Amino acid sequence: MKDMELVKITEENTDDFSKMISEDLKCNLGRRFFNGLGVLDHESNPVGAMVYELLNYDSEEDTKILIHSFVSEDDEATELLMSEYGKAVSEDGAVESLYETGDEKINAVFTSHGFNAKQSESLNIVVSAGELKEVAAMTAGKKIPGYIHDMSDTPPLRYRSFLKKCLIKGKTGLLEDLGYLPLSWFEREVSICSISDEMIDGVLLVRKLPSQVLVPCLLTAFGIDFQKNLLYIMLQSAQRIVELYPEETKVVIRRHNAGVKKLTDKFFPNKNGEMVYTGKREER
Amino acid sequence: MFDIDQSIIGDVDVNLAAALLMGGVLIMTLWRSRSGKKADTIFLFMVIAAFVGAVAGLVIAFFEGPESPGSLALVVSIETILELSITIQLFFLLLYVFLTIHDNRDYLIRRMKFYMIPLVILIVLSIVNIFTGIIWYYDGNKMYHEMGLYTVYNLIRYLYLILAIYQYARYRKENGQARFFSIWFYLVPILWGTILEWVTPISGFILGNAIANVILFIMISQKVGFTDEGSGFFNIRYLKLLSEKIKAGEYEPHLLIRYHLPEKKDLSDFFRMLKEILPDQCDTVKLDDTNCITVIYGDTRGLINMLSEDIRMISEELCLNIEFDYVVKQRDETPVKFFEKNVVIGG
Structure with missing residues (x-):
C-alpha cells in the first residue's frame, strides 16, 4: 500500500483540496508569498492541507510566516504537514510563525508543536454595508472634493507610480505582494483614490472575495493633505459600497495596526472581533 | 493719533x-x-x-x-x-x-x-x-x-x-x-x-x-x-556630496540600480522616461557616457520587480539595449558600508 504523499498546493491543483481550503483562500494560492501544502492518502484523496503566507519577505525586516489555514483528518497527515512546514520555515529564513484560529482542535495541534497560544479578540471585525450607511450618514455634512475618485478609470501607469511610493515608504496594508498585484485584482468601483497634479496621492484599495465579502486591503495617503484625504477617501468608499451593494454585504476590516484600530473604534465603537486563539512560535 | x-x-x-x-x-x-x-x-x-x-x-x-x-x-x-x-x-x-x-x-x-x-x-x-x-x-x-x-x-x-x-x-x-x-x-x-x-x-x-x-x-x-546637462540627472561630482550625506545619516540607500548604456546613441528620451518611472526617493548619477546608477532610499526590495519591468518596457519602446542590474543592501549591512562597497567615488 502506498504511503501518504505530500504535495504543494498550487493554482493548478487547488480544486483537489476544495473541501479543505475555503474558496476565498484558494484564490490566494497563485499569489507571490502564499504557499500551500497538501497531503494525499494512498488513494490520492486529500487528508490534510495548510496555507501560509510569508510576511516581510520583500523587506529588510525579519521574515515571519502567517498560517492562514490548517486542516488535517488524521495524525499522520498532521505530522507530515508540520514536518514539511518546519523545512519550509528554515528554507525561507523565517524567524517566527503566527496563526489565528477559532477552532480549538487546530489550536491544540499547534500548541502540541511548540506554539504558544492565548485566547484573544480577533483582529478582524465584520460590518455590513447597512452599518456603513450609518457611518456615511454620520458624516453627511462633509462635502467630498472633486479630486477624490473611484478607481474605475485609473490608468495603470498612474497606479504603478503610486505603488512605488507605497513600497518605498513600506505602506502595503494587508498585502505583502502589493507590488505584484494588478489594479484589476481590486474592486475598482469601491476602491477610491485622491489625485493631485495628475498623480495618485492616497488610496483605499478594496478586494471582493469570491464569497462576495469586501475586504479593505490598503488605506494610505501621502502629501500635505494626507489626513484630510484619508477621511474623504474612506467616506467616498463607504458611500459607494452603500450605493452598489445590498445592505447585508459583509465588509471584513482587519485591524492590523494602531491606525486602523483607532478608526474602527471611532466609526464602529460597539464592534468587537470574535474570540479566537492566536499563537506564535519562535523559529530560530 | x-x-x-x-x-x-x-x-x-x-x-x-x-x-x-x-x-x-x-x-x-x-x-x-x-x-x-x-x-x-x-x-x-x-x-x-x-x-x-x-x-x-x-x-x-x-x-x-x-x-x-x-x-x-x-x-x-x-x-x-x-x-x-x-x-x-x-x-x-x-x-x-x-x-x-x-x-x-x-x-x-x-x-x-x-x-x-x-x-x-x-x-x-x-x-x-x-x-x-x-x-x-x-x-x-x-x-x-x-x-x-x-x-x-x-x-x-x-x-x-x-x-x-x-x-x-x-x-x-x-x-x-x-x-x-x-x-x-x-x-x-x-x-x-x-x-x-x-x-x-x-x-x-x-x-x-x-x-x-x-x-x-x-x-x-x-x-x-552637480547636474549632468545631457540627462538632467546628477553628474559624477555629486557622488562625493552624496557619500557625505549618507555618512551623515541624511540618506539611507537600500537599493542600487546599475545601468550600462549603449554607446553613440541618443539617450535623451530614455533619460526622460526613466525620470518618470523612478520613485521620488532616489538619486540618479550619470557616471560617464556608458554608466549610470540610481541610488534608492527606503526599504525597497519590493520595488525591484516593478522597476525591472518598467526599465525593460522603456528600453524596448525606444529600441535601446539597456543592460541593468541591482544590488540590494543586506540585512546586516549598514547603508554607509553598502554604498562604499558598491560605488567607487572618483573612480
Whole structure:
C-alpha cells in the first residue's frame, strides 16, 4: 500500500483540496508569498492541507510566516504537514510563525508543536454595508472634493507610480505582494483614490472575495493633505459600497495596526472581533 | 493719533548696494537655464519683486527730505511701491518654499485662497493709506512717519515668512532635508536687516533682503554644478556630496540600480522616461557616457520587480539595449558600508 504523499498546493491543483481550503483562500494560492501544502492518502484523496503566507519577505525586516489555514483528518497527515512546514520555515529564513484560529482542535495541534497560544479578540471585525450607511450618514455634512475618485478609470501607469511610493515608504496594508498585484485584482468601483497634479496621492484599495465579502486591503495617503484625504477617501468608499451593494454585504476590516484600530473604534465603537486563539512560535 | 515719529532717511549707499545685488541676482536668474520646475518661475517673480523694492528704496533716498526734488505725491507713490514689493516678495517666498518642497501645483492651488487673504488685505490697506496716511505718511517736509498700524501691517506681512518656515519645518520633520535648499540661510540676513533697521536709521531690511536673495540664488545654483546637462540627472561630482550625506545619516540607500548604456546613441528620451518611472526617493548619477546608477532610499526590495519591468518596457519602446542590474543592501549591512562597497567615488 502506498504511503501518504505530500504535495504543494498550487493554482493548478487547488480544486483537489476544495473541501479543505475555503474558496476565498484558494484564490490566494497563485499569489507571490502564499504557499500551500497538501497531503494525499494512498488513494490520492486529500487528508490534510495548510496555507501560509510569508510576511516581510520583500523587506529588510525579519521574515515571519502567517498560517492562514490548517486542516488535517488524521495524525499522520498532521505530522507530515508540520514536518514539511518546519523545512519550509528554515528554507525561507523565517524567524517566527503566527496563526489565528477559532477552532480549538487546530489550536491544540499547534500548541502540541511548540506554539504558544492565548485566547484573544480577533483582529478582524465584520460590518455590513447597512452599518456603513450609518457611518456615511454620520458624516453627511462633509462635502467630498472633486479630486477624490473611484478607481474605475485609473490608468495603470498612474497606479504603478503610486505603488512605488507605497513600497518605498513600506505602506502595503494587508498585502505583502502589493507590488505584484494588478489594479484589476481590486474592486475598482469601491476602491477610491485622491489625485493631485495628475498623480495618485492616497488610496483605499478594496478586494471582493469570491464569497462576495469586501475586504479593505490598503488605506494610505501621502502629501500635505494626507489626513484630510484619508477621511474623504474612506467616506467616498463607504458611500459607494452603500450605493452598489445590498445592505447585508459583509465588509471584513482587519485591524492590523494602531491606525486602523483607532478608526474602527471611532466609526464602529460597539464592534468587537470574535474570540479566537492566536499563537506564535519562535523559529530560530 | 499715535505717531511713532521714526524718521528714516534712506541711506543711499546701503540702498545702492541692495539694488546692485538684486540687479545681479535678477540678471543671473534670467540667464540661468531653467530646470522646468514650477518653483523656478516663482523664484524669478520673487527676485523681480525684490529688485523693484531695492530700486524703489534707492530712488526714494533721493526724493525724501525738505531739500530734495520731486513732489510729495511722487515720494508717497515710490514708498507705496516699496512697501508692496516687500509684501509681494514675501508672498512669492511662501509660494517658492511650498513648490520647492512639494513640487505639486494642486496642493498650492487648494491653499491659494487662504494664502491670498493677507496679500489682498495689505494691498487694500496700502491703497487706503495713500489717501489717509493711516499706516505711514510723509509730512509737508517729505519726512517719513510710521503710525501704530504699521506694526500690524508688518505682522500681517510676516505671516508669509512664518507660513514659509512652518511649511519647511513640517516637510523636514516628515521627509528630512530638502535638496539644495534651506530656509534658515534666507532668514538670517532678513532678521539681521530687520534688527539693523530697528536700532539704526539705516534701511537694513532692504539690504538684508538682498543678501538673503543672493544666498538663496547661490544655494539653488549649487545644484547646477552637480547636474549632468545631457540627462538632467546628477553628474559624477555629486557622488562625493552624496557619500557625505549618507555618512551623515541624511540618506539611507537600500537599493542600487546599475545601468550600462549603449554607446553613440541618443539617450535623451530614455533619460526622460526613466525620470518618470523612478520613485521620488532616489538619486540618479550619470557616471560617464556608458554608466549610470540610481541610488534608492527606503526599504525597497519590493520595488525591484516593478522597476525591472518598467526599465525593460522603456528600453524596448525606444529600441535601446539597456543592460541593468541591482544590488540590494543586506540585512546586516549598514547603508554607509553598502554604498562604499558598491560605488567607487572618483573612480
